[in-house]
Amino acid sequence: MTTDVHVRDLRYFVAVAEELHFTRAAEKLYVSQPALSKQIRALERQLDAELFRRDRQGVALTAAGAALLPYAQRVLAVWAEGAAALAEVGAAERSTLVVGMSTSPGRGGLLPAIRSRFTAARPEANVRLRQVSWDDPTAGLADGAADVAFVWLPLPDAERYGWTVVAEEPRLVALLDTHPLAARAEVDFADLVDEPFLALPPDAGPLRDHWLALDERGGQLPRIGAEIASTEETYEALVAGLGICLVATGNAHLITLGGVITRPVHGISPSRYALAWRREDGVRPLVRAYAEACRLVAPMRSADSP
Amino acid sequence: MTTDVHVRDLRYFVAVAEELHFTRAAEKLYVSQPALSKQIRALERQLDAELFRRDRQGVALTAAGAALLPYAQRVLAVWAEGAAALAEVGAAERSTLVVGMSTSPGRGGLLPAIRSRFTAARPEANVRLRQVSWDDPTAGLADGAADVAFVWLPLPDAERYGWTVVAEEPRLVALLDTHPLAARAEVDFADLVDEPFLALPPDAGPLRDHWLALDERGGQLPRIGAEIASTEETYEALVAGLGICLVATGNAHLITLGGVITRPVHGISPSRYALAWRREDGVRPLVRAYAEACRLVAPMRSADSP
DNA sequence: CTACGCTGATAACCAATGGCTATGACGACG
């Protein structure tokens, strides 16, 4: 036998104990009097104890009922506290937007501009930025670590996400200043196809392919010089001569440090940088507001999904 | 919407939170894993909060779950305390027998004898004696104030009670020593029919009739000199000359104080004194044991009801 | 003294709940 009760039954019990009157208690509880009677009897049966004595002159607590009453009240109080705490957490979570990103979006104050527009529209909201490792091309959307994220298109499982493009940038090639091609002001992708490339982790899926420019190779597989999972690794790998890599114009400054230069590349498509969200979150007010702020700040042609 | 939960669901929640593993928690709780899953989801839906995050690497508490956990544990603890308190009261009540009586049964140590037999058979039991006013002929059985009671037969609502006779005693007449009949050693009831009688309260029903010897009056109503509700009142009414009254042999000594005497009466039936109980209590171990002790101590022919 | 009103209890019914078994989806791992 279980000794568990429904908290509702304790509410009923306390109400009757306080009113000492079933009909009045039932009104206060917004249930019918028979329902209350039945529940109290069921409680008495379950606890194997007579809680009330009903006789001519109304209703009275028995010894068992009197013993139980303070505990029932404490249970109700504790549970009310717990529910309040839960509501508080819920409110805080609902008012916090987590923005995922791999490297900082940079791009001339993009993030502060979005942020100020967003907080103007939603002053009560909090924004948390979250750095996500490069092996997650969704920058935290997939596992729920982020509510919205700055990502490179295309996304894997594209049908699960909505997005709005914030920048479209030509891809450059990054290489050592001692590389034979470094002498040219611009290079053609055809000159790069046999070079060893630095690649994202295999987990990155279509994104890895994109930065290897797989589409532009006509089915011929690239040589992989190394795998990289951060800006620093990329720079070190370049300097070590493990390979070359493509990089978005807006990110070029991150690696053009000592010995590394970038050059425009002909023959490959530009990259699209976007703010993305899980499709089912498209209705959340904070998500909508953040996406709207992005559109206003970076008014590209919107490739949103409906 | 109600925010009430079933305590069971909190048990489930706490178990999963502690195990961080549905299947193991389900085993510990002796329910199937789907049932547990369903209940947790229902709880989450009811509270409108995600309590657990289920992903690849198992189950983890969310912020909401972590916030709720301590309250859930406190609710369980408080309720466990309450249930324990209730059980304690229940045990105490179950081991206590309340014996109702109007005046003390007296009769040469009847009560101590019964008590010692009873406690020999049920050492764990407590006996509480309870004095009940004369206007309740069931001496507390009717309103639950007593579990068993020493009463005079016949009882009102006789079908509701079982009993065992402990004494059968001739009725005496009590009167002042200055009364004309006081000179006789014995009197005939016919000599008393026109005397004013002291009577029990009307509430006493058949018992009042019995002590007025209504059956022996052939339909002629008695004169009522006064109504009495205690030994002291009876004595005072006798001394005041308000009337005479019948009294059981075993009770004679209670009122034969200064100026009051008793005389045997011919022509009326004796009285039967019994231990009675509510019929539905006939199965309770303590009630059975007490009745058995009565039978052993006062081995009258038993008029028990089955 | 009867008729009424108010008490809590009961009956009959119905939707929702809570449990079960069987099965599915999916990642981990040999």
Added chain:
DNA sequence: CGTCGTCATAGCCATTGGTTATCAGCGTAG
């Protein structure tokens, strides 16, 4: 690559918790 182990889902059924309608006891007002 198949199998195992995880949690989720589906379909089923008994129990629960609510409803309205009605009853039985009892005090009280005509």
